[in-house]
Structure formats: structure tokens, C-alpha cells
Amino acid sequence: MHSLFWLLSLWTLCLFWPRLQGKLIRIPIQFQASFVASRRQYRASRSSLLVKYNVAGGQDITSRTSGATETLDNRLNLEYAGxxxxxxxxQPFNMLFDTGSANLWVPSAECSAKNLACQHHHRYNSSASSTYVPDGRRFAIAYGTGSLSGRLAQxxxxxxxLVVRNQTFGIATHEPGSTFVDTNFAGIVGLGFRAIAEQRIKPLFENMCEQHLVDECMFSFYLKRNGSERMGGELLFGGVDKTKFSGSLTYVPLTYARYWQFQLDGIELGGTIINKNRQAIADTGTALLAAPxxxxxxxxxxxxGLPTSxxxxLLNCSEIDKLPEIVFIIGGQRFGLQPRxxxxxxxxxxxxxxxxxxxxLIEAEFWILGDVFIGRYYTAFDVGHTRIGFAPAA
Known part of the structure; x- marks a missing residue:
């Protein structure tokens, strides 16, 4: 009887093992060798952030309507891609996984030679894919140096x-200026909600959930801030990896299911309370901390700091270690960042x-917590329960 029980158990495990293994997908993130960014890259990152949230005029973000692992590549602690x-x-592409946007796009083989960003990356050739379906619609996304434009495809x-069927995405035939020329990614995978997607196109992860490709409708980021060229972190589709963080995740509900927006209970710097009850957005698509x-x-x-034009x-490099800790209070828990x-x-x-x-600076009444914060705190993006969770990264 016991032998039969174990035989049946083994048969059941074997039957479902491929399915179980296919539900949690790991995407690795690779490091670059250098960790000193240029001032020009820093400015470009800041400019892109401001345009991304369309806050030049002080617009309130709440008024806008518009299981697998992926290894991510860390370029100068400014970009993580996989x-x-x-x-x-x-057709292979290295992509930026961005929780602050919701569209998927890649360069097109139809880009002209004048578009250096297209020429520097892999380009999608629709005629080389037997599963390509034309869409017919045009699309455009605004960036700091102009508008990325092209057409939609499926x-x-x-x-x-993981194989996602019938995904609608953008094929860029024009990429503005130098915005994407020197990036280590060809395009972007937006992991925000459909409410902020151009033309309300269904985001990739929403399709993953609807097509039952993951056990849990959630994904999580582990970003290493230093390391080798081979491993810069991990994006996990379908759950969380408890070996990548210590303690337990502190979950808080999303206040608006557009961006990954939640409430900050308070902000402290060196024991001084800076403010209470602010909104914040977790954004893997920027390296910065943007403050109201x-x-x-x-x-x-x-x-x-000595202000510049x-x-x-500017800060004194020799005095960095004497600067205070900044603490973000989320869900009643304290999440600190050291000066380094x-x-x-x-x-x-x-x-x-x-x-x-x-x-x-962001001319709005909310914070943007980019990779500086997410690199210290493992972050779980729970779509199914419209919540976000944080825990100290391992």
C-alpha cells in the first residue's frame, strides 16, 4: 500500500514538474565593469525622469489617466537590463525593465542610418518572423530630446x-537625438499598469497573468549595487525569492493602480522629520531619488550641498561618510539609506x-524612489493584490 502511494506521488510529481518549473522565471542582470558615471549621463537621467512623469508644469500624478527570472545588466548603476x-x-534584445512605464517597444529594422540609436542596437525585422501580425496604428512616446515614434505590431x-502570445508592442522607426545611443538596452519593457500605457495597450505582464504563465500575478526585483560583470541582480516573474532578502516583506497597498504608487508615512534625515504622509512611486527605470x-x-x-546652475x-567627496542617514517610513517600518x-x-x-x-528636484508633490532605493531593498510588485512590498536586500 505504501509502495503504491509513493509510486502515485512520484508519478504526480513527474507529471506536473515541468509545469511547476515553468511558473517561476528568473531573468539575470549583468554588471558593467565601471561604476563611475559621467555628469552628462546623470543629467540625461534626470531630464528623462522629468519628461517621463510630465511634471514640468507641476502636474499632480494622480490626475494622469494616460514564475520566471531575468538577469539584469547594471550600467554604471544607472541602467539595469536583461x-x-x-x-x-x-530575435534577441537587451531590454530595460521599467516599472515607471507600461509600453513595450524595440527599434525597427526600418530605422534610417541617421538614427544612431537604432544602428547601435539589435533591430526587429517583422518580415523575418512567422508569427508577426501587423497592427496598422502609429505610436509615439515623448522623451527629453524628442518623440520616439513608429508603428504598432503584434x-x-x-x-x-515564458512564451507570451499575441503581444502588441511598438516598433520604433525614429529615436530622438542621443537619448538611447549609449544605452546598454535596445528598448523598454514597461511593467506599469495599462492606465498609463500609450493607447491603453495591454502590458506584457498583464498578458503573462491572463495567459496563466505564472503561478502568482506578481514580480520582484533584486538589484545589486556592486559586483561582477556577470551578475547585477535578478528580476523574478511569478513570486519572490526569499534567499534574496532578510526578514519579511513589508507590504502596503497601492494608492493608485497606474504607477506603482503608495504612501510614505514619513521621511527623516539624521533624526529630523522632513515630512509626513507623502506619496511615492517605485521606479526601476531611473537611478535617482526625486523629491518634491x-x-x-x-x-x-x-x-x-552647493547649488549649481x-x-x-555639489558635495565634498572627503566628507561623505559624515553625512546623515535618510529614512523612509513605509507601512510603519523604517527603510534607511546611508550616504554612500x-x-x-x-x-x-x-x-x-x-x-x-x-x-x-521633481515639481510635484510625490517622491520617485529609483534604483538607489530598490538596490538596498528587495521589492515585490504584487499585481494580483495591488500592493507593493519591501525588505532589506541580501
């Missing part, structure tokens, strides 16, 4: 062993090394 493929047979998208005007001025003043604050986390060491235009405050 591989996907599109079409049949699959095809199969593969991430690790009041907090921006108070924090950089307390840090002793470019709205940056939030101070950015960059190369100046003349080749010298300078230190800048990692707090940038």
Missing part, C-alpha cells in the same frame, strides 16, 4: 522559458571626479 526575444524564430515575446520642492530644498541644505548640489547610497560620484566634463547629491 534579455528577451521577439518573433519566430526569436508578435510572440519570449522571456526565459520642499523636501528637495531642506535635504540638500542639511547635506551642505544646473539644479545640482544616495551620493553620486561622477566624472566631470574635464575628467575630474566630483560628488553630487542623489536627490533631484
Amino acid at each position: 534579455p528577451i526575444s521577439i518573433g519566430t524564430p526569436g 508578435d510572440t515575446v519570449s522571456i526565459a522559458q 520642492p520642499r523636501e528637495y530644498l531642506i535635504i540638500n541644505s542639511l547635506l551642505g 544646473d539644479k545640482e548640489h 547610497d544616495y551620493v553620486r560620484t561622477v566624472t566631470n566634463d574635464d575628467g575630474s571626479t566630483i560628488c553630487l547629491s542623489g536627490f533631484t
Whole structure:
């Protein structure tokens, strides 16, 4: 009787083992060798952030309507990217996984030679894919140096062993200026909600959930802030990896299921309460910490930052370790960042090394917590329960 029981158990395990293994998908993130970004890259990152949230005029974000693992590549602690493929047979792309947007797009083989960003990356050739379906609609997304534009298409998208059928995405035939020329990613996979997607196109992860490709409708990020070229972190589709964080996740509900927006109970710097009951957005598509005007001025003043004409604050590199900890209170728990986390060491235009405050200004009444924060705190994006969770990264 016992032998029969174990035989049946083994048969059941074997029957469902491929299914169980296919539900949790790991996408690795690779590091670059250098960790000193240029001041130009820092400014470009800040400019893209402001345009992304359309806050130049102080618009409130709440008024806008618009199981697998992926390895991510870390470029100068400014960009984390990982591989996907599109079409049949699959055409490979290194992509930025961005929780602050919701569209998937890649460069097109139809890009002209004048578009250097297209020429520097892999391009999608629709005629080479047997599963390509034309859409007919045009699309455009605004960035700091212009508008990325092209047309929409539908095809199969593969991430690790996950195969997403009938995904609508953008094929960029024009990429503006130098925005994407030097990036280590060809395109973007938006992991925000459909409410912020251009033309309300169904995001990739929503399709993953609807097609039952993951056990749990959630994904999580583990971003390493230092390491080897081979491993910069991990994006996990379908759950969380408890080996990548300590303690338990602190979950809080989303206040608006557009961006990954939630409430900050408070912000403290060196024991001084800066503000209470602010909104914040977790955004893997930016390296920065963006603060509302009041907090921006108070924090950089307390840090002793010297303001520049470019709205940056210079800090004394030899005094970094004497700067205070900043604490974000989320769900009643304290999540701190040390000065080595939030101070950015960059190369100046003349080749010298300078230190800048990692707090940038956003003309809105909410915070953006980018990779500076997510690199210290493992972050679970729970679509199924419209909540977000944080725990100290391992």
C-alpha cells in the first residue's frame, strides 16, 4: 500500500514538474565593469525622469489617466537590463525593465542610418518572423530630446522559458537625438499598469497573468549595487525569492493602480522629520531619488550641498561618510539609506571626479524612489493584490 502511494506521488510529481518549473522565471542582470558615471549621463537621467512623469508644469500624478527570472545588466548603476526575444524564430534584445512605464517597444529594422540609436542596437525585422501580425496604428512616446515614434505590431515575446502570445508592442522607426545611443538596452519593457500605457495597450505582464504563465500575478526585483560583470541582480516573474532578502516583506497597498504608487508615512534625515504622509512611486527605470520642492530644498541644505546652475548640489567627496542617514517610513517600518547610497560620484566634463547629491528636484508633490532605493531593498510588485512590498536586500 505504501509502495503504491509513493509510486502515485512520484508519478504526480513527474507529471506536473515541468509545469511547476515553468511558473517561476528568473531573468539575470549583468554588471558593467565601471561604476563611475559621467555628469552628462546623470543629467540625461534626470531630464528623462522629468519628461517621463510630465511634471514640468507641476502636474499632480494622480490626475494622469494616460514564475520566471531575468538577469539584469547594471550600467554604471544607472541602467539595469536583461534579455528577451521577439518573433519566430526569436530575435534577441537587451531590454530595460521599467516599472515607471507600461509600453513595450524595440527599434525597427526600418530605422534610417541617421538614427544612431537604432544602428547601435539589435533591430526587429517583422518580415523575418512567422508569427508577426501587423497592427496598422502609429505610436509615439515623448522623451527629453524628442518623440520616439513608429508603428504598432503584434508578435510572440519570449522571456526565459515564458512564451507570451499575441503581444502588441511598438516598433520604433525614429529615436530622438542621443537619448538611447549609449544605452546598454535596445528598448523598454514597461511593467506599469495599462492606465498609463500609450493607447491603453495591454502590458506584457498583464498578458503573462491572463495567459496563466505564472503561478502568482506578481514580480520582484533584486538589484545589486556592486559586483561582477556577470551578475547585477535578478528580476523574478511569478513570486519572490526569499534567499534574496532578510526578514519579511513589508507590504502596503497601492494608492493608485497606474504607477506603482503608495504612501510614505514619513521621511527623516539624521533624526529630523522632513515630512509626513507623502506619496511615492517605485521606479526601476531611473537611478535617482526625486523629491518634491520642499523636501528637495531642506535635504540638500542639511547635506551642505552647493547649488549649481544646473539644479545640482555639489558635495565634498572627503566628507561623505559624515553625512546623515535618510529614512523612509513605509507601512510603519523604517527603510534607511546611508550616504554612500544616495551620493553620486561622477566624472566631470574635464575628467575630474566630483560628488553630487542623489536627490533631484521633481515639481510635484510625490517622491520617485529609483534604483538607489530598490538596490538596498528587495521589492515585490504584487499585481494580483495591488500592493507593493519591501525588505532589506541580501
